Amino acid sequence: SAVISQKPSRDICQRGTSLTIQCQVDSQVTMMFWYRQQPGQSLTLIATANQGSEATYESGFVIDKFPISRPNLTFSTLTVSNMSPEDSSIYLCSVLGQGSYGYTFGSGTRLTVV
Amino acid sequence: GQQLNQSPQSMFIQEGEDVSMNCTSSSIFNTWLWYKQDPGEGPVLLIALYKAGELTSNGRLTAQFGITRKDSFLNISASIPSDVGIYFCAGRELNTGFQKLVFGTGTRLLVSP
Numbered sequence: 001s002a003v004i005s006q007k008p009s010r011d012i013c014q015r016g017t018s019l020t021i022q023c024q025v026d027s028q029v030t031m032m033f034w035y036r037q038q039p040g041q042s043l044t045l046i047a048t049a050n051q052g053s054e055a056t057y058e059s060g061f062v063i064d065k066f067p068i069s070r071p072n073l074t075f076s077t078l079t080v081s082n083m084s085p086e087d088s089s090i091y092l093c094s095v096l097g098q099g100s101y102g103y104t105f106g107s108g109t110r111l112t113v114v
Numbered sequence: 115g116q117q118l119n120q121s122p123q124s125m126f127i128q129e130g131e132d133v134s135m136n137c138t139s140s141s142i143f144n145t146w147l148w149y150k151q152d153p154g155e156g157p158v159l160l161i162a163l164y165k166a167g168e169l170t171s172n173g174r175l176t177a178q179f180g181i182t183r184k185d186s187f188l189n190i191s192a193s194i195p196s197d198v199g200i201y202f203c204a205g206r207e208l209n210t211g212f213q214k215l216v217f218g219t220g221t222r223l224l225v226s227p
Contacts, residue, residue, distance in 0.1 A: 001159075031213050042117055042202060043157070043217045092156050096213055103147065103204075103215060105156035 120218030
């Protein structure tokens with residue numbers, strides 16, 4: 001399965017600022033996704049990152065708040081903009097490999113907004 | 115967003131006991147996946163199921179894809195302390211045209227030595 005490097009692993013940020021999270025995969029993948037996991041909760045899909053075009057956002061998530069880039073088949077970024085304490089969560093990158101049915105997850109970015 | 119109903123919410127068992135957890139959906143799924151998440155880590159895939167009725171094992175873990183395509187269960191036999199963690203089911207809906215997953219609410223497992 002694909003190996004995912006997600007950076008940073010954790011950060012503490014001031015409210016009103018933005019943080020960009022990077023997801024690097026060791027092989028070309030078909031699909032890339034971004035999830036949010038609030039404290040003690042399950043995973044909620046934020047958006048599907050599309051190569052060379054705008055991401056597809058789920059209900060309740062908007063591009064202005066969570067801009068996403070995917071310039072190629074192995075890399076994507078998620079930005080959490082104008083942060084508030086309610087954005088404190090774990091953000092996870094996930095990929096679906098080519099010719100694979102298994103979805104692999106990165107180790108996540110633990111974000112605390114103060 | 116949509117979430118799958120997963121039960122039980124938590125379990126506290128003795129080492130050596132068997133464990134069973136299940137997941138149900140109001141929608142028909144064409145794929146069921148079971149993940150385990152340790153603290154500070156992302157979910158790790160345990161078992162993947164692709165056909166209704168399919169029964170698949172991975173060591174002490176066994177999972178089944180329900181005949182109705184709306185449910186799945188995971189069994190862990192002879193539990194050990196390292197089984198501690200949060201277990202999530204995840205499914206991919208049939209005929210949505212998308213590859214995205216929906217996750218269950220999670221089962222927190224604690225194992226007493």
